[in-house]
Amino acid sequence: xxxxxxxxAGLSGLLAAIRLRQAGLSVALVHKGRGGLQLGQxxxxxxxYRPQRVARPLDELDxxxxxxxxxSDIAHPYAHTGADAIREGVGYxxxxxxxxxxxxxxxxxxxxxxAVGALRPTAYYPPSMADGVVSLDPAKPGALxxxxxxxxxxxxxxxxxxxxxxxxxxxxxxxxxxxxLEARADWVSFPARDGEVDSTGLNIAxxxxxxxxxxxxxxxxxxLGRPGETIALPAVLGHEDPTAFADLxxxxxxxxxxxxxxxxxxxxxxxxxxLTRIAKEARVEVFLGSNxxxxxxxxGVLQAGVVGTTGHDTxxxxxxxxxxAGGFESGTLELDxxxxxxxxxxxxxxxxxxxxxxxDTWAGQQPLFSVGVATNDDMVVVDPATGEPVYSNLYAxxxxxxxxxxxxxxxxxxxxxxxxxxxxxxxxxxxxxxQR
Amino acid sequence: xxxxxxTNETAVEELGPRPGLAPGQTVWELxxxxxxxxxxxxxxYEAQQLNRVSLDQCVKCTICETMCPVAKVTPLFSGxxxxxxxxxxxxxxxxVDHTLDYCSSCGICTLNCPQDVKIAxxxxxxxxxxxxxxxxxxxxxxxxxxxxxxxxxxxxxVANWALKQKPIRVAVEKVxxxxxxxxxxxxxxxxxxxxxxxxxxxxxxRPGQPDRxxxxxxxxxxxxxxxxxxSKKTIEVLEHLGFEVLVPKQGCCGLAExxxxxxxxxxKRVVKLCEQLNAAGKELTVISSSGSCAxxxxxxxxxxxxxxxxxxxxxxxxxRETSEFLLDLFDEDELPTDFKTLEMKIPYHAPCQVKSxxxxxxAIRLMELVPGIRVIESEENCCGIAGTYGLKKExxxxxxxxxxxxxxxxxxxxxxxxVCDTETCRWQIRNSTGVSTVHPVHVIHxxxxxxxxxxxxx
Numbered sequence: 001x002x003x004x005x006x007x008x009a010g011l012s013g014l015l016a017a018i019r020l021r022q023a024g025l026s027v028a029l030v031h032k033g034r035g036g037l038q039l040g041q042x043x044x045x046x047x048x049y050r051p052q053r054v055a056r057p058l059d060e061l062d063x064x065x066x067x068x069x070x071x072s073d074i075a076h077p078y079a080h081t082g083a084d085a086i087r088e089g090v091g092y093x094x095x096x097x098x099x100x101x102x103x104x105x106x107x108x109x110x111x112x113x114x115a116v117g118a119l120r121p122t123a124y125y126p127p128s129m130a131d132g133v134v135s136l137d138p139a140k141p142g143a144l145x146x147x148x149x150x151x152x153x154x155x156x157x158x159x160x161x162x163x164x165x166x167x168x169x170x171x172x173x174x175x176x177x178x179x180x181l182e183a184r185a186d187w188v189s190f191p192a193r194d195g196e197v198d199s200t201g202l203n204i205a206x207x208x209x210x211x212x213x214x215x216x217x218x219x220x221x222x223x224l225g226r227p228g229e230t231i232a233l234p235a236v237l238g239h240e241d242p243t244a245f246a247d248l249x250x251x252x253x254x255x256x257x258x259x260x261x262x263x264x265x266x267x268x269x270x271x272x273x274x275l276t277r278i279a280k281e282a283r284v285e286v287f288l289g290s291n292x293x294x295x296x297x298x299x300g301v302l303q304a305g306v307v308g309t310t311g312h313d314t315x316x317x318x319x320x321x322x323x324x325a326g327g328f329e330s331g332t333l334e335l336d337x338x339x340x341x342x343x344x345x346x347x348x349x350x351x352x353x354x355x356x357x358x359x360d361t362w363a364g365q366q367p368l369f370s371v372g373v374a375t376n377d378d379m380v381v382v383d384p385a386t387g388e389p390v391y392s393n394l395y396a397x398x399x400x401x402x403x404x405x406x407x408x409x410x411x412x413x414x415x416x417x418x419x420x421x422x423x424x425x426x427x428x429x430x431x432x433x434x435q436r
Numbered sequence: 437x438x439x440x441x442x443t444n445e446t447a448v449e450e451l452g453p454r455p456g457l458a459p460g461q462t463v464w465e466l467x468x469x470x471x472x473x474x475x476x477x478x479x480x481y482e483a484q485q486l487n488r489v490s491l492d493q494c495v496k497c498t499i500c501e502t503m504c505p506v507a508k509v510t511p512l513f514s515g516x517x518x519x520x521x522x523x524x525x526x527x528x529x530x531x532v533d534h535t536l537d538y539c540s541s542c543g544i545c546t547l548n549c550p551q552d553v554k555i556a557x558x559x560x561x562x563x564x565x566x567x568x569x570x571x572x573x574x575x576x577x578x579x580x581x582x583x584x585x586x587x588x589x590x591x592x593x594v595a596n597w598a599l600k601q602k603p604i605r606v607a608v609e610k611v612x613x614x615x616x617x618x619x620x621x622x623x624x625x626x627x628x629x630x631x632x633x634x635x636x637x638x639x640x641x642r643p644g645q646p647d648r649x650x651x652x653x654x655x656x657x658x659x660x661x662x663x664x665x666x667s668k669k670t671i672e673v674l675e676h677l678g679f680e681v682l683v684p685k686q687g688c689c690g691l692a693e694x695x696x697x698x699x700x701x702x703x704k705r706v707v708k709l710c711e712q713l714n715a716a717g718k719e720l721t722v723i724s725s726s727g728s729c730a731x732x733x734x735x736x737x738x739x740x741x742x743x744x745x746x747x748x749x750x751x752x753x754x755x756r757e758t759s760e761f762l763l764d765l766f767d768e769d770e771l772p773t774d775f776k777t778l779e780m781k782i783p784y785h786a787p788c789q790v791k792s793x794x795x796x797x798x799a800i801r802l803m804e805l806v807p808g809i810r811v812i813e814s815e816e817n818c819c820g821i822a823g824t825y826g827l828k829k830e831x832x833x834x835x836x837x838x839x840x841x842x843x844x845x846x847x848x849x850x851x852x853x854x855v856c857d858t859e860t861c862r863w864q865i866r867n868s869t870g871v872s873t874v875h876p877v878h879v880i881h882x883x884x885x886x887x888x889x890x891x892x893x894x
Binding site for chain 1: 502548795
């Protein structure tokens with residue numbers, strides 16, 4: 001029997017599994033495919049909009065939650081975790097990854113240029129984006145400020161990054177402290193391999209893992225850069241070699257930053273690969289490609305997860321279970337054509353807002369996306385009708401939680417890490433008190 | 437796919453009886469009955485429909501593309517999503533992207549897909565269609581694994597000598613298309629059948645060990661003729677633990693033919709094999725140290741070739757890879773762990789076709805039950821060989837590039853031994869690193885004091 005079975009290997013599943021393992025518990029991490037972290041931008045959003053842009057997410061949390069409480073009868077995940085778990089979770093993640101992978105501050109947001117030339121608020125980011133930071137804190141200047149000159153450089157062989165669009169839009173943003181950036185577009189050519197004319201970002205990143213290939217890019221960047229300019233490139237500057245970016249930057253000799261692009265998103269892959277490696281080296285037992293089909297229970301306690309290994313089902317026994325399998329995007333939550341929403345792994349009761357779930361204004365919030373499982377403050381899954389635990393040893397974290405509009409609020413990673421550490425710590429303390 | 441078949445069956449029943457659908461008849465049989473095309477050629481468009489339904493779940497997230505070990509090292513393959521879920525929409529029998537031939541069928545794409553799209557299965561079917569009318573002679577030859585064993589065993593010393601002669605290998609490359617440097621098995625003068633016939637009864641049980649009853653051992657072609665040591669050690673470990681090991685007469689599972697698109701012959705082989713294994717007992721656990729052959733029976737026969745046979749289904753549910761079986765015993769507190777201390781660092785590679793069985797990596801936990809052992813996981817998706825892929829002259833360089841990081845890691849971390857669960861992968865790792873490479877059971881055999889950990893690898 002394992003101590004804990006974690007279902008799902010996105011940010012919350014990986015982080016909780018590592019934390020549980022580091023506390024000495026045996027952990028089986030079961031997931032049907034690679035988690036969503038590698039599809040992300042490699043940044044950690046805590047709270048970006050409420051709906052106005054947020055500069056100090058933790059200071060503004062109470063007001064945000066009070067507004068949420070007035071607007072909906074479903075509690076926001078942050079109402080359960082509180083600011084302390086956010087601090088703890090983000091700090092734990094940053095410490096695990098180290099400064100080669102993640103830098104920032106949970107207390108203060110920054111704004112980062114996006115692939116359409118907007119400025120997106122976030123809290124933590126890879127060091128390769130540091131030269132592109134616009135500060136939202138009046139006390140602190142960012143790397144980019146009013147009058148900063150940016151040259152956005154596209155790579156001819158890479159189709160998902162259009163420097164004219166980005167530079168044009170970037171120059172239209174009014175900066176928080178007033179003023180605007182100066183931005184222009186330029187191009188370089190970098191065939192990833194064998195004269196490839198249409199490369200994925202990942203192939204370019206893999207080519208740049210090879211120090212011998214970097215010179216060709218460096219020479220072109222040096223030739224096009226003007227004195228005082230900051231260079232912006234698509235986020236493809238090295239994949240497995242964590243020193244690739246620093247080497248490129250020092251060879252070019254001017255400020256340089258990456259702008260995240262659509263998947264395959266290299267910054268997200270870097271974080272996912274690193275966390276997966278930490279989990280495996282700590283001997284979290286990883287079951288990749290395994291669907292969880294259901295569970296065995298008795299007397300209100302989950303006893304085993306039914307894992308769909310090939311040929312036969314495996315009943316994987318554990319003392320506690322953490323559902324961290326994501327929401328609609330991963331298929332954990334499903335909407336049928338009668339507008340009935342269900343949780344597909346364990347058939348859990350869901351918190352569903354009253355009224356219409358989907359409406360036809362494309363830009364507004366859709367109530368559907370706040371559907372999820374309800375929990376108490378220990379992240380134990382409860383029946384929203386009664387507030388009682390569904391199973392005494394079932395916890396939930398991340399995208400499956402009810403009450404948030406994650407992409408609208410820009411709160412996805414913050415919820416994932418805060419709920420993951422909150423659930424892990426509750427499991428650790430409950431198992432320490434129980435019988436082995 | 438069994439779920440799909442069941443679901444469709446129910447749906448058909450709900451719609452009322454259909455002409456030609458007899459009671460108990462499956463949808464597969466119904467399809468064959470209603471479509472002469474599917475009957476004559478089971479690799480047709482209709483036959484693929486069952487996997488094609490998973491296409492609608494593809495969200496184009498590109499996770500499969502990022503994980504593909506072949507697309508990582510060569511532009512000759514445009515990637516699993518590109519030739520699969522994308523190209524599939526334009527296929528009508530014939531594939532629109534012939535780089536599909538460079539897919540090695542490792543299955544890493546399906547394994548990593550978070551949306552349950554059967555990418556590797558769809559692509560394997562499409563390749564079978566593509567190659568149907570122009571199957572290279574080479575691909576027909578190298579898939580005859582049982583025949584190769586039977587021919588080579590009586591002449592083992594001569595065969596082994598011949599396979600090491602460069603002029604002979606160059607001639608083989610020119611005539612047959614098997615690369616001159618590709619890894620080859622070492623022929624043995626005694627097959628596992630010969631060993632079983634000549635040994636003096638089962639190995640002794642451990643002291644005080646009660647009888648645990650019979651299990652069936654599935655040796656696999658390579659375990660019968662080439663990796664005989666792995667089979668011997670598996671049998672001896674099981675007997676040491678109190679099991680009676682039944683080794684019925686058995687043939688080939690057809691995996692090599694399946695991965696080369698020779699479905700008709702592969703289907704016959706896997707059905708016949710499962711009938712032979714069933715003959716030893718219809719309820720018994722079937723254990724195999726041939727990781728990839730176990731996978732063929734557990735799911736690939738069904739999911740790639742649409743085999744819907746009661747014998748295959750029955751054996752598939754009872755099949756356990758050796759490490760999986762031993763670790764299940766451990767989790768039930770039934771595995772004695774009075775192992776000898778073996779102070780060593782062991783690089784371990786989980787083969788793609790063992791990863792794809794959705795059981796995690798039982799070999800790591802199992803070997804680390806032995807005091808002193810620290811396993812270093814390769815973290816690589818595939819060793820490159822993918823059954824017969826890396827033998828082919830036009831694919832040899834790709835296969836070597838796929839395995840390069842793994843070879844480096846094995847060379848860097850080994851202390852005289854590397855571990856891998858399937859035979860052809862071991863040949864590939866041995867050939868490319870010079871490091872002695874064994875099945876996990878080899879380590880467990882030594883840890884029980886039944887042999888030295890540096891005893892012969894084959």
